[in-house]
Amino acid sequence: MMSSRGDHQxxxxxxxxxxxxxxxxxxxPELCYGQFNQSKKGEDFxxxxxxxxxxxxxxxxxxxxxxxxxxxxxxxxxIYVKERLLSNVLDAIPSDLNRDDWVAALPRALVxxxxxxxxxFLDQGKASxxxxxxxxxxxxxxxxxxVGDSQCIFESTDGDIYCxxxxxxxxxxxxxxxxxxxxxxxxxxxxxxxxxxxxxxxxWPGGLCLxxxxxxxxxxxxxxxxxxIKQVRLSSAxxxxxxxxxxxxxxxxxxxxxxxxxxxxxxxxxxxxxKEAVQIKGLRDDTxxxxxxxxxxxxxxxxxxxxKKPGRGVFKSMFRKKTSESxxxxxxxxxxxxxxxxxxxEGSANLSERLDTKYPLCNMFKLxxxxxxxxxxxxxxxxxxxxxxxxxxxxxxxxxxxxxxxEKREAMEGKRPSGGATRGSALM
Numbered sequence: 001m002m003s004s005r006g007d008h009q010x011x012x013x014x015x016x017x018x019x020x021x022x023x024x025x026x027x028x029p030e031l032c033y034g035q036f037n038q039s040k041k042g043e044d045f046x047x048x049x050x051x052x053x054x055x056x057x058x059x060x061x062x063x064x065x066x067x068x069x070x071x072x073x074x075x076x077x078x079i080y081v082k083e084r085l086l087s088n089v090l091d092a093i094p095s096d097l098n099r100d101d102w103v104a105a106l107p108r109a110l111v112x113x114x115x116x117x118x119x120x121f122l123d124q125g126k127a128s129x130x131x132x133x134x135x136x137x138x139x140x141x142x143x144x145x146x147v148g149d150s151q152c153i154f155e156s157t158d159g160d161i162y163c164x165x166x167x168x169x170x171x172x173x174x175x176x177x178x179x180x181x182x183x184x185x186x187x188x189x190x191x192x193x194x195x196x197x198x199x200x201x202x203x204w205p206g207g208l209c210l211x212x213x214x215x216x217x218x219x220x221x222x223x224x225x226x227x228x229i230k231q232v233r234l235s236s237a238x239x240x241x242x243x244x245x246x247x248x249x250x251x252x253x254x255x256x257x258x259x260x261x262x263x264x265x266x267x268x269x270x271x272x273x274x275k276e277a278v279q280i281k282g283l284r285d286d287t288x289x290x291x292x293x294x295x296x297x298x299x300x301x302x303x304x305x306x307x308k309k310p311g312r313g314v315f316k317s318m319f320r321k322k323t324s325e326s327x328x329x330x331x332x333x334x335x336x337x338x339x340x341x342x343x344x345x346e347g348s349a350n351l352s353e354r355l356d357t358k359y360p361l362c363n364m365f366k367l368x369x370x371x372x373x374x375x376x377x378x379x380x381x382x383x384x385x386x387x388x389x390x391x392x393x394x395x396x397x398x399x400x401x402x403x404x405x406x407e408k409r410e411a412m413e414g415k416r417p418s419g420g421a422t423r424g425s426a427l428m
Contacts, residue, residue, distance in 0.1 A: 029140060029234075029297065031292060032292070032293040032295065033050075033292040034267030035048065035267075037288040038274055038287045041286055042075065043070065043071035043130075043286055044069070044070050044071065044286035045068075045069045046069070047066070047067035047068075047082050050065075052086075054138075064136070064137045065137075066241070067085070067132065070148065070288070073128040076121075077129050080124075085117045085132070088113040089110055091374050092374060093109045103138055104344075107145075107344050115226060115351070115405075117214060118225035119373070125217065127215075128215055131148020131150045131213055132146065132150075135164075140234045141343070145229045146166055146168075146228050146229075147228070149168060151167065153254050153257070154242075161258055163254065165230070168213075170209055170210065170211050171209065180203050180211055182414065185222045187201055190207065203222070206218055212225065212228075222412060226350075231343040232340050232341060232342055232343060233340075234341075235340075236296055238295050240269075240292070240293050242258065242273065243291075247277060247278075247284070250277075251277040252276060260272055261273055266291040266292065271289075273289045349412070351385055355371045355385050368382070368400075370402040372401060372405040384399075384401075385399050385400070385401060
């Protein structure tokens with residue numbers, strides 16, 4: 001069970017002393033991973049990069065990236081995002097941050113990186129689009145950014161299941177339906193004539209059943225690339241991440257996906273989850289799964305999951321909230337509670353909220369750089385992200401956007417005309 005803020009656990013004095021001596025040093029987990037895909041259209045792509053470096057060349061400041069890109073209306077968007085998104089995210093992070101500040105900078109940088117990648121792709125004039133589920137693992141910190149309906153879940157070694165992504169299908173997300181209509185879009189089902197409507201709820205113009213994606217030039221700009229982001233800190237017990245496209249989640253619940261592969265290696269687990277989903281109704285869509293086991297150091301084997309108990313293996317909608325206490329474990333004889341601690345969560349599509357200066361970082365905002373595309377802005381030409389909001393600001397209050405990114409923002413918020421296909425046109 002998760003501990004609440006008021007719960008207390010006695011920490012041995014030897015552990016406290018060891019922590020002091022080691023200056024809260026925490027060993028990084030071992031990662032074991034596997035993936036599997038059964039293809040219908042060939043539009044799903046994945047990205048797996050381990051040993052990425054925050055400081056190039058030092059070989060120490062490493063992190064890992066796992067991405068799933070479920071394309072539609074062709075492969076152009078999913079391939080482009082796979083190749084460009086990570087570099088755009090990293091470009092939005094200052095180079096002189098320590099590890100804690102680097103992790104804290106990720107949510108804002110992910111927003112900037114997603115929007116820049118979308119803007120650059122749309123400039124190419126191609127019509128395809130893609131969902132994105134993008135996972136960055138740095139030590140025991142897991143940061144997940146998502147647009148669309150691919151999902152990422154985490155199972156702790158206690159058997160609790162946590163969802164780390166959002167479902168942006170209009171059918172199931174009331175808040176997104178309200179946002180789209182408020183921005184000028186129309187939400188409804190496909191009209192086949194004579195008043196008959198079929199299929200899931202879609203956004204018109206365009207007919208996309210998602211409210212967020214990257215690409216989709218033929219759809220209104222209110223289908224935005226701004227990701228839902230959740231960042232958590234794991235205990236040193238580790239656990240298992242499962243990242244799947246909707247080809248899996250349309251057939252399997254979170255619990256069913258976890259249960260069907262319990263005790264398997266990541267490779268075997270990813271294969272089994274996909275085959276379990278496909279065998280229900282056949283191969284109806286590209287179906288992809290990535291499984292990542294996050295293991296205590298030097299224990300390179302699948303995590304030992306406790307036998308399922310009543311109340312376990314059920315989706316957990318609550319996290320232990322961030323506290324000021326360290327959760328490092330410097331004594332191997334002291335077993336840290338199996339806790340998933342929420343560090344950050346935000347799903348707003350409003351860029352003035354997502355790029356605001358509330359993040360506890362020094363030198364995070366370069367006054368003469370666009371907060372999205374990172375291009376230099378001449379003094380006096382930048383447009384504050386708070387422009388047009390109710391917030392009282394001074395002329396020098398940033399961050400700032402260049403004119404091009406400001407136009408992108410206005411279109412996303414329904415303040416600038418945006419064309420697209422009409423209701424009943426070709427759909428994906």
